[in-house]
Amino acid sequence: MLARASRKLSPFLFVLPALVFVFLTMIYPLVFNFRLSLTDADLVSFVRGASAFIGLHNYARLLSDPELHNAFTVSIAYTLGSIALMYVLGFGLALYFNQRFGGRALMRALMLLPWVLPTVVSANIWRWMLDGTYGVVNYALIRLGLLDAPVFWLGNAHVALISVIVVTAWSIAPFAMLLLLAGLQAIPISLYEAARVDGASAWQRFRHITFPLMRPVSLMVLLLNFIYTFKTFDTIFILTRGGPGEVTTVLPILAYTRAFQFFRLAEGAAVNTILLVLPVVLSVIYFRIARREGEL
């Protein structure tokens, strides 16, 4: 009896330490963050334990705060822009590397480097390449006749967001390529052969076979990367610190600024909660679809 019970219990005992750790370092901080957001804590009052409960006051104030509205809009624009560009780049690369040619495996592997590079590094490289005075991007564009005068890509309020989007897309497109490539390889070749026999052009084959069949994979790639991109902090922090002005201040940057630069901990915590809403909704959708497709 006892032996059987212990055998049934033992897998759970193996999992328990990790579960306790995850509870303490994930669930508890999230609850703590929410409780913190209901107080008036700044850094000093918090450490002294002198902060007071003020209910939803922080949220009420934030909801009429133009800086929060701005950060939300910027977050959406930044995320949608990044994943749109990522998708176009990633799909193009996947189509190219889905063809058979010598050296394909090696090239495809090397293409993944931007994705595995730490974001701090890739952001710093692009700061240098996008530099207004000596950056290689300006040099190349002027030489090609696409620009008349140097552009301060990260300092100019009109283009800073676009620059940040390009850098982000550059580093996540290889990941999209990888997932889309797997989708392309799952399409039966016989479909293409049949279409060819019927005289379909390359464009028609793409339009009527590849694209529709890739829709489920595409949806997952876009959803997943929306969730991952919406939370971006390092890339933007290194590139622009959220500036110029607040042109690139996304929600995570706003939360950081409030909590760690203005020392208004509780306000930062409230921004954190707001930041969480959209990813939570989308990940529920993502998991639902994944389960329906039997991937989970």
Place this chain on the structure above:
Amino acid sequence: MRRDFGRRLLSPFGVVLTCVYLFPIYWMVITAFKRPADMFAIPPDIVPAPPTLQGFNHAVIGNEAVFQGIVNSLVIASGSLVITLALGAPAAYGLARLRLRFTGLIILVMLAAQMLPTINLALPMFAIFSRLRLVDTYFALIVANVSLTLPFAIIIMRPYFLSVPSELIEAAMIDGCSPFGAFRRIVLPLVRPGVVVAGALTFLTAWGEFVFGLTLATSDGMQPITVVLNRFIAQYGTRWNELMAVSTIIALPIVLTFLFAQKHLVEGLTAGATKE
């Protein structure tokens, strides 16, 4: 005829495509080897002439802050590696043997953990560790990093444990092995590749981590190399060769591991980010 010609162009054009896409990485390495005066040459030198180690000498070898940052990152990444595997390997094993209902839920939580914005954990952790007077310690930085790497490692390792036949484990237990003995002596040696992949990814994730370092290491001497680099951006201004030298050093372990174990790492990363 025409089709054949097009096919033959696929390889060369692929090379051009890859080179263009990877140009930023090349530009980082090349800039790191340039002399300060040559960085601002117009037109820019595509190849440094002559290549020099001056950037590395100044910014990496002769710089105490960078050296300290590298040491800090090594300590944090190694600590995270040990704790992640110590907790993660048994958990992945348990999850491979547990009833489906639980596993599904727990794996869902682990996947959801990947999707959390880091600042959502960093801010409350800063508050909690402040109360415990643990801010600015290796302990806090390691715990914070493991909160990211542990769920990831469990998801990566579980399929390896699933592939171990349960008859093998039962047989070991009949022969008198305790459940933990069977895990340690029979199962663990069989899943070593999975543990190595999870370990490598844990180390590299912690090595490149930025947000926890930025928020939880409040003194300069405690900061990981990624945060030291960020500090230098303000201090160094336009000494791009030195900034790129430090960046190259940060990228080096990741690029090397990737080049040697590309297939395994990519499989692991994809699995960890998407599904089991």
